[in-house]
Amino acid sequence: MTSAIRQIPLDTAIHHHAHDFHQIVIGLRGEAEFEIEGLGGAISAFTGCIVPANHLHYYVGNGDNRQLILDVPHDAFAVTGHQRDLIQLFDAPRFFALDAALRHYLDFLLQELNLLAPEGRLDALHGERLAGTLLGSLHARLANEPAAPARRLDLAAIDRFIDHHLGERLRVADLAAQACLSEAHFSERFRQSTGISPWQYVMRRRLESARRLVQQSRLPLSEIAARTGFTSQSALSRACRQAFGRPPSQLRRDPGGQLAPPPPALAGSGSGSATAKPLRRK
Template sequence: MPSTIRQIPLDTATQHHDHDFHQIVIGLRGQAEFEIEGLGGSISALSGCIVPANHVHYYAGTGDNRQLILDLSAQAPSLTGFHHELARLFDAPRFFTLDDPLRRYLDFLLHELAVSPASGTATQGDRLAATLLGCLHARLADTTEPGHRRIDLRRLDRYIERHLPSKLSVGDLAREACLSETHFRHCFRQQTGMTPWQYVRRKRLEAAHRLLRDSRLPLSEVAALTGFSNQSALSHACREAFGQPPSKLRGSSRLATGHSRALA
């Protein structure tokens, strides 16, 4: 997919979607509001935002608005080969403002689009896009990386506890956190130091240990209540995490010494 450059107004009613290609939006007239995976901001003339692929984003134009939009697949010539470093622009969403040199280049780009309809697609579009991306990369590469949205772990914990007996997927957790699955995985690992699967497994083990310690429920029921497929799976997990089978954990007043080691 080559780079495509288009000029459109944004609907004034709030819309949202995600797509499998990167996008840069630059305001030409009026104003627009964007929220990209929880990062919100406004775009007016000569400012813009970076929307990485597969990031859910909400957007709405205000009144008479017009936006320049660049659509860029990960395999676009302007992001591969000699230009491969420019792909780093899409590591995370962010907002930016054009400085004077970039404003002059934008005028040139708009002139090219006006005099040559083919400029918005194919080879010429890739050339125009690569120059713009290179200029943006030079200006943004040295700025502080924008903070990733922090996941509300208390809310996520409550969700996990409510659904502990069920099969939980990363997609389920990502939807609860209002993030795309790809962005959720990245943010979760950065925030907790573990994968979502490791985190849910730890929650299952903690709940199983509490039930073993405080109740006389059959092991099969403990397994079912904490999301283990059967008693054998529970027993294997307890031996691995606590160094003891479930029967030895009955009535204990604290976690086995292997607890911290296994759940860290």
């Protein structure tokens, strides 16, 4: 496959997607904002961002804007053969600024596009040459610069989302969307931050909320089960026995008991998957 170069404005409504090719976005006019697997930033004229393949990214244009977009498949001429080391440019998302020399090259590239492809149809081989020069120049400048760290997960915001939807069927995708991450990246970073999987974390939130309602309210157990995402009162009872060693009826008879975090046994997958409305993948 060949690389593709085009000039387009970005919609002023927020969009998100992922694609199986790499991408370079360089601002030509106005501003745009990107969030690439948790790394956020803005681009304007002579600044840009690198979007590796299969990385979920949110993007939005601000007012009158125009961007140069370079799509780079894994097997593009510009990143294969003797230029195969250029693929390292897409090891991680990042934002960058063009120096004076690259600004001159960008001006030349735009003139080539306007002269040779006024309707957007550039000769494939010439497009690869232009892309290869741009990628090579960027790689030479960025290879020794450390990539910016992705922002930390906002666990407080995730907690609020879980608690607000506790009685519903939650999916990993639902939580990942709150963090502007793909499911795979979210699950990996979530486990790094908390030591457990998203499903295990949601189960803990369900049980903590259920125990609080059992001890601090007189709601029927069936309603507590529904409010906290358990499929039935019996499902809630089984989960409480497994997590706390007592059924909800005994927890209710001890209203003075302290709310404690569920024991470590709850961190295992066990048979708890049948006790609550599942945190499902798409």
